[in-house]
Amino acid sequence: MIRRHRGFMLKLAVAGALAGALAGVGCGGGGGVTIIETGAGAGGGTGSGGAAGAWTWSLPAGFPTPAVPADNPMSEAKVDLGRFLFFDRRLSGNGTQSCASCHQQDKAFTDGFATSRGSTGEFTHRNAQPLANVAYSPMLTWANPSLLTLEKQMEVPLFGENPVEMGINDGNKAEVLQRIATQSLYQTKFSAAFPGEASPVQWANVVKAIASFQRALISGNSKYDQFIAGKGTLTPTELRGMNLFFGEKAECFHCHGSPNFNDQFVHATTRVLETPFHNTGLYNIGGTGAFPEPNRGVFELTGLPKDMGMFRAQSLRNIAVTAPYMHDGSIATLEDVLDFYAAGGRNITSGPHAGDGRKNPLKSDLITLITLDAQEKADLVAFLKTLTDHDFLTNPKFADPFK
């Protein structure tokens, strides 16, 4: 009920923006919202001084202030340090991978693979997450309601052993930290980020700094954002796609309706938070409703039958550059994703995962058969491509500092 209402409000807002733009009114359908460009070279996130550097959010229009853990406040120095650590291969056990190996800026911090290869050759179970606007995500990764902060989540890629990702373990964790601690660059940056600490090069601070860098990854300057702000136009096909997206026919907005185009969205002044997970009918092995191990959604954590196949709706920001899609990367293109949703699920006719996902007993009632003709699909894809924020993908503040 609430979700539907919220979607409706969003639709109204979009309609208002549309009307304003069409009428040639320069206010962009505003409402007193100040827009601060965060694009390339625009100095997003600046406005502070001091060693530890107080932090000022520079946010796109319509973006509320993110919630930040009380024990890890943002600072310029921490974000700067976190950026270096994020891109540093020395932070893996064998020195071959950094966070950025699987979270590449030009792909909105994904890696283009269905699942990702860790530093020792093992593959992750699920598709690498995009990191744009991750500061607004109350729950992290595809289906784990136990991971509520970036600091906690980061223990998975750093220390996880099933599968091994960064490959830091009890045998090498002191050595890996020593690799960092012996660099004068890092001695300076850790001292700046954690002033007053006698020996700031500690794992807890590595995690805090990288989390701060991740929270700074704000993306809200796509063609769509510029259009909503009254600063740009959309083509007729993009506009038709937008109307389909926010309309009751395609119903995309129910699960992709927040400012981040998903439905788990938290900020500093959130009053009512919902954290839904959804079964979209991607699988239905043998007609039992089952998803393939070890990718059974929230069920993997809880073991509760109701949680089978339940995954988080992904943010659609920069979606055109984050293929392949779905939690297991099992759909290659946006066109195929639309075909999947239009069919109301996926019917797999052969192989070990055979089963008619359209009839999955736990499938969300929002995923139903809809008829989209070729033009409508093309329009929706055109709209989805307007969500790409090219400034974000090339912003030097988020780029590899070792290059």
Place this chain on the structure above:
Amino acid sequence: MSKSFQSLLAVTGLIGAALLSACGGGDDAPVAPADKAVAITFAAVNGSTPVACGTSVTGMGSKAVTAAVKDLRFYITNLKLVNDKGEAVAVKLDANSWQLTQGAETVSLVDLENATGTCSTASNTTATNAVITGTVPAGNYVGLKASMGVPETLNHSAIAGGVAPLDNAAMAWSWQSGRKFAKVELDPVGGILKTVAATSSTAAVTSTITTFNFHLGSTGCTAKLDAAGAVVKDAAGNTVYTCTNPNVMDFSLASFNMDTQKVALDIGKLFSTTDITKENGGAAGCMSGATDPECPTMFSQLQVSFGSGSTGLPIAGGAAQQIFKAVAK
């Protein structure tokens, strides 16, 4: 207002106590007995045979196969000695990197692997710990009670920058944002036949894998967000998690002499009703997953109720468990 009133009361109470003891307190006031240092030694056995990295263990599992030990570690919490009056008295742990006390909670890591032989893996370390040390009030102690696990309030604390012995990366269990309570791993000779069941359109697929893992830990753990989306924390600042299946194992030894005996984990008994040559689904071995087909028989040995919809609590306080026992030093 009421808080300061409470502390005033507390201070008054303290003064009262101080006055009493200063005056001798009357003839029936208990004389504070001197604490007694205790050291409780742990070990792993297969029946009556000591078990260590690099040695073969025989008769493992329901198929009685020979296997090599790959890992052998577990957390012990809530350690108590039982005196001759039948009272269970908590052991006050010494402070060292193998054991932690936080408030009323205690936890120790018993690490019986030394990174040699088949235990020579990336996540194993040469350091070992077989002894829990601490103090108890003077008395005549005849038994022992303890749990294999980590207290819930400490289970989900940070690994990165965590407090020893909860900073151990190998015992971290990011899956449930918690800890492995036990990590006991065997490599059976001849390997493990893994079978992916046939479906309506495909035949069964088999392959051979190397290690049967037994990882015990709390499952169904979710953290709480309040209505505003903030992470709910307890008074100590720990994130509040709720686990549907705590899976902490209780055991007690009615007769235990710490000077002449040690507490042994009998891995022969632990695996005795499980076929460790077969892997039929879920994680390799039993990693406590609620639908893992290798887990029901393992949990039966733990005497912990198992599976989705069950409580994950000890059955009758673990009264029927036989995997922990007292053996001669």
